[in-house]
Amino acid sequence: MAVSKSGSSLLLSIILVCSVLFSACSSSKASEGQLEVVRIGYQKGNTLNILKVKGNLDERLKKQGIKIEWNVFPSGGTVLEALAAGKIDYGNAADGSGVFAQASGQSFVYVGSDLPNPEGMGIMVHKDSGIAGIGDLKGKKVAVVKGGNHHYLTVLALESSGLQYDDVEYVYVKDASEGRALFETKQVDALGSWDPFFATVQMDLQPVTLTDGSHYSPNRTFYYATKEFAEAHPEIVKAILEETDVSDQWANENKGEVVKMLAGELGIDEESLAKMVERRTYGVEAITKEIIAPQQQLADTFHKIGLIEHSIDVSSYMPVGKEWVPDLK
DSSP, rough: OOOOOHHHHEEEEHHHHHHHHHHHHHHHHHHHOOOOEEEEEEEESSHHHHHHOOHHHOOOOOOOOTTEEEEEOOOOHHHHHHHHHSSSSSSEEHHHHHHHHHHHHHEEEEEEEEOGGGGGGEEOTTTTTTOSHHHHHTTTEEEEEEOOOHHHHHHHHHHHHHOOOOSEEEOOOOHHHHHHHHHHHTTEEEEEEETTTTHHHHHHOEEEEESSSTOOOOOOEEEEEEEHHHHHOHHHHHHHHHEEEEEEEEHHHHHHHHHHHHHHOOOHHHHHHHHHHTTOOEEEOOHHHHHHHHHHHHHHHHTTTTSSSOOEEEEEEEEOOOOOOOOOO
């Protein structure tokens, strides 16, 4: 069938319009896949705070046209809440925070871990208390933040001494400052605490430290991401972990500078911060089965003593050997 000259022109116009539309759609999809901003949640004084100040991650991602939006939070629990709500892409929080968040049904994935820091938490009593060991705490009042790493330590230490977790009277406090106030005024017999507050009490009040976390719990802080972000951008997660380790190794070699930096961030005296920093080794590790095992023990313990209602399988949130595993020097 013959096509008129005007019909040919119309057909050509339609083809050109479709071609432009297809091209525009393709460009739109490409731009949608281009990551422009990474939203990271951190707490003052932690490793991501050091990474932020050092700036090495910002420099690395800037070369890829990616900016970092740094968001500060008051606690690990609020970091994970923001993560689950999609307000941030990545952040870090303590081991117990991860268990509570998973138990409450929040969605996220563990992507890495700090090195263990068992010396960064402990149980203390007054020098004149007459309490010489964990076994002497039976019937005593112990101040802890419910579900904190030091609460978990108290449970493990009691069981190791032949006592039950409820052989003491727990006085639950909202934060470290409230716990210290109760301890300092002798309204409780013992105080469980964590760094940097553990260090400040040790320096200021000179208590007897019955135990730290050594031989009980690794006391890890973990790195978390949304599942969507980790799966869509594993190379960015890998870069964040690698650059965190770079700033961590700098921190290990420059602890005096870390103390000064944290003093400005936290408003805590340098002597106490030096105690905290000196007993810690900074560094990043990939998630492994060996790291999963104590995290599962923590979850099982919290379920046993009624802090979480249902038992959970932490390995379902802790994949091993993913594309984001960092290359560490």
